[in-house]
Amino acid sequence: MMILEGQDLFPWDCGLRGCGEAEEATVSGMAEGEGLRERVLEMMKAPGYQSRTRSEIAKDLGLRTKEKGRLRSVLAELEKEGVVDAGKKARVGLKTEDPDVLVGNLRFHQRESAWFYPELGHAGNLAMGIDLKELDRVYVSSRKVGVALDGDRVAIRLDKLGGAKPKKGGKGSRGGGNDRKRPEDGPTGRVVEIVERRSGVVVGTFMKKGKFSYVVPDDESMPPTIELSAETTANAGQKVAVELVDWERRESTPRGKVVRILGYPDEAGVDILAIIEAHGLRTEFPEDVIAEAQAVPDKIPADEIARRDDWREEFVFTIDPVSAKDFDDAIAVKRVKDGWKLAVHIADVSHYVKPDSPLDKEAVKRGNSTYLVDRVLPMLPPSLSNGICSLRPNEERLTCAAVMEFDKSGKMGKATFLKAVIDSKFRLTYEEAQVFIETGRGPDGKRNPELEEAIEVAWELASVLRKRRFSNGALDLEMADVRVVLGEDGKPTGYKREEYNESHQLIEECMLVANEAVARAIKNAQRPGIYRIHEDPDFDKLNEYAEMAKSHGYEPGDLSNRKHIQKLLDAAKGRPEEHAIKLGLLKSLKRAAYSPEPVGHYGLAKTDYTHFTSPIRRYADLIVHRGLEPLLVNPPEKMDRVPNKAHCVEIADHISTTERKSASAENETKRLKLLQWLKACSESDDPPVFHAVVTEVRSMGLMVEATEVMQRGIVKRESFPPGDWRLEAHRGRFSSRNGSLSQNDILPVIVADVNIERQFVDYQIVEVDDDGKPLNLKQNRPAPRRGSGGSRKKSGGGGRKPAIRSGGSGRKASDGKMPAKKSSGARKSTGAKKTTDGGRRKSPSKKRPRGNR
Numbered sequence: 052m053m054i055l056e057g058q059d060l061f062p063w064d065c066g067l068r069g070c071g072e073a074e075e076a077t078v079s080g081m082a083e084g085e086g087l088r089e090r091v092l093e094m095m096k097a098p099g100y101q102s103r104t105r106s107e108i109a110k111d112l113g114l115r116t117k118e119k120g121r122l123r124s125v126l127a128e129l130e131k132e133g134v135v136d137a138g139k140k141a142r143v144g145l146k147t148e149d150p151d152v153l154v155g156n157l158r159f160h161q162r163e164s165a166w167f168y169p170e171l172g173h174a175g176n177l178a179m180g181i182d183l184k185e186l187d188r189v190y191v192s193s194r195k196v197g198v199a200l201d202g203d204r205v206a207i208r209l210d211k212l213g214g215a216k217p218k219k220g221g222k223g224s225r226g227g228g229n230d231r232k233r234p235e236d237g238p239t240g241r242v243v244e245i246v247e248r249r250s251g252v253v254v255g256t257f258m259k260k261g262k263f264s265y266v267v268p269d270d271e272s273m274p275p276t277i278e279l280s281a282e283t284t285a286n287a288g289q290k291v292a293v294e295l296v297d298w299e300r301r302e303s304t305p306r307g308k309v310v311r312i313l314g315y316p317d318e319a320g321v322d323i324l325a326i327i328e329a330h331g332l333r334t335e336f337p338e339d340v341i342a343e344a345q346a347v348p349d350k351i352p353a354d355e356i357a358r359r360d361d362w363r364e365e366f367v368f369t370i371d372p373v374s375a376k377d378f379d380d381a382i383a384v385k386r387v388k389d390g391w392k393l394a395v396h397i398a399d400v401s402h403y404v405k406p407d408s409p410l411d412k413e414a415v416k417r418g419n420s421t422y423l424v425d426r427v428l429p430m431l432p433p434s435l436s437n438g439i440c441s442l443r444p445n446e447e448r449l450t451c452a453a454v455m456e457f458d459k460s461g462k463m464g465k466a467t468f469l470k471a472v473i474d475s476k477f478r479l480t481y482e483e484a485q486v487f488i489e490t491g492r493g494p495d496g497k498r499n500p501e502l503e504e505a506i507e508v509a510w511e512l513a514s515v516l517r518k519r520r521f522s523n524g525a526l527d528l529e530m531a532d533v534r535v536v537l538g539e540d541g542k543p544t545g546y547k548r549e550e551y552n553e554s555h556q557l558i559e560e561c562m563l564v565a566n567e568a569v570a571r572a573i574k575n576a577q578r579p580g581i582y583r584i585h586e587d588p589d590f591d592k593l594n595e596y597a598e599m600a601k602s603h604g605y606e607p608g609d610l611s612n613r614k615h616i617q618k619l620l621d622a623a624k625g626r627p628e629e630h631a632i633k634l635g636l637l638k639s640l641k642r643a644a645y646s647p648e649p650v651g652h653y654g655l656a657k658t659d660y661t662h663f664t665s666p667i668r669r670y671a672d673l674i675v676h677r678g679l680e681p682l683l684v685n686p687p688e689k690m691d692r693v694p695n696k697a698h699c700v701e702i703a704d705h706i707s708t709t710e711r712k713s714a715s716a717e718n719e720t721k722r723l724k725l726l727q728w729l730k731a732c733s734e735s736d737d738p739p740v741f742h743a744v745v746t747e748v749r750s751m752g753l754m755v756e757a758t759e760v761m762q763r764g765i766v767k768r769e770s771f772p773p774g775d776w777r778l779e780a781h782r783g784r785f786s787s788r789n790g791s792l793s794q795n796d797i798l799p800v801i802v803a804d805v806n807i808e809r810q811f812v813d814y815q816i817v818e819v820d821d822d823g824k825p826l827n828l829k830q831n832r833p834a835p836r837r838g839s840g841g842s843r844k845k846s847g848g849g850g851r852k853p854a855i856r857s858g859g860s861g862r863k864a865s866d867g868k869m870p871a872k873k874s875s876g877a878r879k880s881t882g883a884k885k886t887t888d889g890g891r892r893k894s895p896s897k898k899r900p901r902g903n904r
Contacts, residue, residue, distance in 0.1 A: 087118070088125045088697070095135070095145045102144030131246075134174045152206050153179065153189070154246055156708055158715070159201040163193040163272040167207050167240060168711075170704045171646070184586055186212070187641055190234040193272070195241035198298045198305075200270070202249030202330065202712055207240035249712070250331025252310065253277065253293050257285040266293050266307070269325065271808075274304055283309035290314060290321050292328040319541040323425055323720055330716040333417055336432050339409040344432040347403055347439055351447055351472065355402075359449070360471040360685065366505050367396060368477040369442055370484045370558050377429070378442040379665045381450070381475050382561050384509045390458040391512040395565035396450035396473050398440045400666035401676040404431065406692050411673075415702065418709025420668035424720040425537055429668070436667045444478040451676055451683075453565040453663070457512065461519035466568040469684040477502055484554035510553060513560040520563070524613040524656035527620055528633055533761050535724040543728035546760055562664045563655065569675060570661035572682050574649045579693050580678040581671045581703050582661045585643040585652040596639040602783075603628045603795060613656065627744035628795050630756065644707040645671050647699035670706050674699070722810060725762060729812055730805040740825055743800040743814055745793065748783045753792060755814055757800065764812030770803060772816055801825055 090112060094100065103111070105126060109119050126143055129135040137143050153176050155169035167189040169176050176183060189207060199205050255268035255277060266277040277293055285291050290313040298305035311328065314321040327334060336344075367383045383394040404410045414430050421428040429436045442448050452471045456464040479487075486494045487506045493499060521527065529551050536545045566583070573580040593610040600607040600619060608615035616636065623632040640654065645662075652660040663679075666672035677691040694702060732738045741757035743766070748754075752767040768776060774787035784793035792798070803815040817825040 087112075087121055088129070091122070091125055091129070092134070100144070102142035104142055108143065129174075152208050152243065153181075153240070154204070154206050156711070157191065157196070157199050157201065157203050157205050157242065158711070159196075159272060163196075164234070165191045165193075165196050165199070165201070166234075167191050167205070167242075171700070173704075181212075185589070186238055187586075187589070189238045189240045191240055191242060192235065196272075196301070197242040197245075198301055199242045199245055200249065200253070200273075202715075203245055204247040204249070205242050206244040206246055208243045210239045210241060212238050248295075250328070251295050252328055252331065253295060253305075253307065254290060254313070254325040254329045255293060256316070257283065257287060257289050257291045257309070257312075259287040266291060266309070268293075269329070274301070276304060278304055278306045279308060280306050281308045283312070285309055285312045288315060290316055290325055320425070322723060323423060323541070326716055326719050326723070327423070327428070330712055330719075332421055332428055332712070332716060333413075334428060336413060337409065340413045341432055343409050344434045347435065349439060351449060355449070356447070356472050358470075358685065360452070360469050362394070362396070362450075362452075362471045363447065363474040365394075365473070366501055367394075367473045367475050368479060368502070368505060369444070369475055370479045370481060370554060373480040373482065376427075376433075376441070377436045377667045378475075378478070379667050380558070380562060381442045381473060382509060382558070384505065384512055384561075386508055386511075387456070390456065390464075391508065392454070392456050393512060393561060393564070394452050394454045395561055395664065396442065396452045396471060397565075397664050397672075397676075398442055398667055399449040399451045399470065399676070400431070400435075400440050400673055401451070401680075401691060402449050402470075403435060403440060404673060406677070410435075414670050414673065415705070418670050418706040419713055421713040422717055424535060424717075424724050425541055430670065431667060440667055442473065442475050444475045447472055447474050451679070453568050455564060455568055457516070457564075459515070461512075461515040463564060463568065466572065467684055468569070468572065468679055468682055470687070481552075481554040484557065485552050488553045488557070506557075509561070510557050513553075513557040516560040516564060517556060520560070520656065521617070524617075526613065526617055526636075526654050526656075528637060528654065530630065530633055531761070533721075533725070533759075535721060535728060537724065543724045543731070546725065546728065548759065563657075566661055566663050567657055567659055569663040569679060570649060570659035573661065573675070573678055574659055576682055578678045578681070579647070579696055579699055580661065581645050581647060581674050581699055581706075582649045582659075583643060583652060583671070584646045584648070584650045584660070585654045586641045586650060587653050588640045592639040596635050599635050600632060603632065605632075613653075626795075627758070627797050628746070630758065630761065631744070631746050642711075645703040645710075647696055647703055670702070674702065723807070725760060726805055726807050726810060726812070729760070729762065729802045730807060733802040733804055738801045738825065740799050740801055740817065740819055741814075743798050745796045745798065748778075748780075748785065748792070748794055750778055750780075753785070753798075755798065755800065757812075757814070758797075762812055764802075764814050766798070766800065766814045766816055770813070770815040772818075799825075 091108065094108070094111065105119075105123065108126075109122055112122075114122060126135065126137075130137055130143075135143050135145055153167070153169045154173045155167055155176070157165045157167050159165045169183050169186065169189070171183050189209065191207060253266075253268050253270060253273065255266040255270075258265055258267055264279055264283070266279065267275065268277055277295075279293075280296055283291070291309045292311040292313060293307040294310045295305055295307045297307075313324045313328065316322065362383070365383050367381045369378045369381045371378055379398050381396045383396070385392055404414060410431065417428075417430045420430045420436075431440070439448075442450070450471045450473050452469050453466060454469065455466045458464060483494050484506060486492075487503060488510050491503055491507070493502070531551070532549045534547045534549055535543045536547055538544045570580075570582060574582075590611055597607040597610050603623075605619060605622060607619050610616050610619075620633065620636070623629045626632075643652070643654070649659055649661075651658045661675050662669055662671045663675045664672065666676055674694065678693045680686050680690045741759050743755040743757045743764075746754050746756055746763070752765050752770070754763070755766055756763045768785075771785070771792070772789065774789045776785045776787045776792070778784075779786050782793075784791050786792075798816050799819050800814040801817050802812060804813040805811075806813075819825055
């Protein structure tokens with residue numbers, strides 16, 4: 052149970068019009084007073100301007116009484132952006148720009164240093180004259196982060212723009228002596244101001260010694276204790292959320308007050324609540340938002356149906372995950388004379404969520420839904436997201452549709468957009484759809500000719516679209532997903548590996564072309580909008596990636612050419628190092644984001660791209676739906692206001708930040724539960740055997756990745772098989788009389804130990820019997836390291852059967868279930884004799900997941 056202590060349950064200031072001091076302004080920006088911001092700045096930039104009060108500014112601009120509230124909002128926003136400064140006696144003028152200061156968001160990583168991401172639309176940033184698209188991030192060392200926390204909006208002063216050459220060999224280089232550019236060799240800076248806290252809340256453990264009480268924070272980058280400025284009803288050992296009230300230097304002790312008691316660490320769900328609090332996520336909806344959502348009628352009025360295109364008799368169906376409750380999209384596809392006709396129906400959320408309403412203001416604050424390992428924090432209240440907006444089968448629902456025609460080569464011809472009403476005929480899971488694709492009939496073997504034909508035609512079109520997309524230079528970065536299975540008590544009981552197959556690809560291709568068609572229409576009509584962009588990579592980073600690929604034995608070619616990148620990905624397909632090759636590329640590419648400018652999508656090889664297909668869970672899509680209204684075949688009589696370009700810049704920056712925050716929380720909850728399960732594996736009498744690929748050879752041991760669960764870790768030298776192992780650094784391997792251990796080898800391993808606090812896993816090489824079971828565990832497993840358990844985590848990781856050395860992951864050694872608990876006893880290492888072979892395996896067909904591209 053979570054106990055509240057404090058009045059402000061969700062401290063939040065989204066920094067947009069319509070929030071905080073700017074409550075009277077509108078996010079859409081088309082209200083009376085449009086252009087006031089520009090008039091204010093023009094006046095202040097005029098020669099001879101002297102700072103003056105708000106009343107004097109209003110008088111000089113000739114504003115009417117009802118416009119003065121708008122002026123206060125504009126000035127508050129400009130001050131927050133660092134463009135103006137309210138000096139003595141509240142006299143406002145342009146702020147003197149520091150030529151080396153940028154405003155943006157700070158994200159910490161495991162070494163307690165951070166990356167700073169500048170805001171592209173910030174006026175002060177733009178005034179610096181730096182190409183912010185090239186300067187996509189700045190390194191801030193642990194000594195220069197000040198008192199900033201992960202996710203804070205900060206101002207940094209640039210120390211340098213980079214340019215230092217990477218070191219060769221030696222410390223910081225790979226075992227083979229390849230170049231590795233250090234973060235500090237690029238642009239660097241230091242935090243000079245906390246512009247806005249992500250939440251100002253820190254999670255920790257409440258402690259009490261006599262009359263003295265304090266909190267030990269989970270975030271190890273903070274000082275070891277937080278002093279409390281007020282009494283609390285928390286009990287010693289409970290997890291609490293602390294709001295910081297005073298902290299001047301990183302070396303000093305912070306002071307704060309407990310605002311929420313989360314519970315004891317071993318209570319169900321407390322670990323996830325701690326992550327929610329640490330990331331400042333919103334878990335409850337305000338009363339006015341709930342009231343507005345509940346006031347939406349469950350039945351669609353007849354006059355609304357009458358004005359829309361009627362698709363209720365058409366064969367429309369959905370394909371979604373088995374656990375899905377909100378269905379954004381449905382499709383209908385048929386063959387025509389020269390190709391196919393595809394209709395992508397998207398939930399018409401804009402019909403129910405109007406600009407500047409309580410629902411809209413809350414949605415823009417959240418920016419998107421957040422999908423944690425055990426719960427969903429939706430952007431819209433469940434009565435909408437799981438109710439009237441969800442395209443459930445056999446229920447009338449309102450949609451906004453993109454209807455597209457394709458020739459036999461997959462080239463898009465005519466595209467029209469319309470408001471419609473549908474009645475979905477089927478709700479299929481991915482697993483059910485896959486059976487139809489593979490067998491031509493349903494999972495139960497029963498025939499349904501209409502559904503069978505619909506899926507056959509849809510996959511026929513999707514296959515052509517997919518082939519065309521890759522021929523145009525799209526990158527195949529599909530990777531399997533590992534989902535941790537939880538029990539009713541929230542504890543992990545196993546895992547499930549989910550591969551992306553043809554059923555995922557079918558829906559993916561339909562959504563991609565709909566997003567592309569809408570983006571092109573909005574751009575050509577010169578309508579304000581928000582685009583999904585993925586900028587071209589920094590080729591210095593691609594060169595570093597090329598060196599990494601060479602260390603795995605590949606000849607990457609010219610990676611400035613997308614076809615060479617895809618050739619490299621194809622070569623790694625099915626190989627032990629496939630995941631490392633794909634992950635390395637992802638780290639080399641820039642991060643996809645939102646922008647008011649259609650600069651294109653590098654990974655998808657699309658010139659025009661936006662997010663249109665998920666308005667239930669993404670605010671960007673809702674803005675796009677509103678911007679599309681004048682281009683509809685049947686536009687509504689009263690169209691929604693759309694943000695102007697300046698406001699789209701603000702919204703794009705904001706929702707890019709909320710997306711990163713949600714992704715960080717989602718990944719942290721998944722990683723935590725996986726580590727908890729692996730910890731249980733290390734304590735089991737019958738632990739699962741994983742196939743681990745060697746990703747790097749170091750003097751201390753082997754860096755490996757267990758491919759079944761996609762978890763990295765280390766095999767220390769003491770966990771090698773018996774023998775006189777010696778490091779041959781020039782060859783990147785360990786050798787002994789019994790064999791060798793080299794990069795890309797696959798080894799049978801068990802989990803020896805897990806440090807949940809440091810998010811690190813120790814593996815041990817084992818011998819296996821004919822059934823793949825580990826031998827002599829009680830006698831041969833190493834003792835766990837001291838202090839390896841605990842719940843404190845860092846915010847934002849000669850044998851009988853030789854090791855496998857072939858493409859793919861081989862036999863699946865673990866069934867993904869919780870192993871039995873172990874009995875006590877000393878453990879020593881054992882291992883398998885190592886054999887190697889060479890060769891490359893041809894790649895199977897390309898696959899791509901459905902995702903947030």
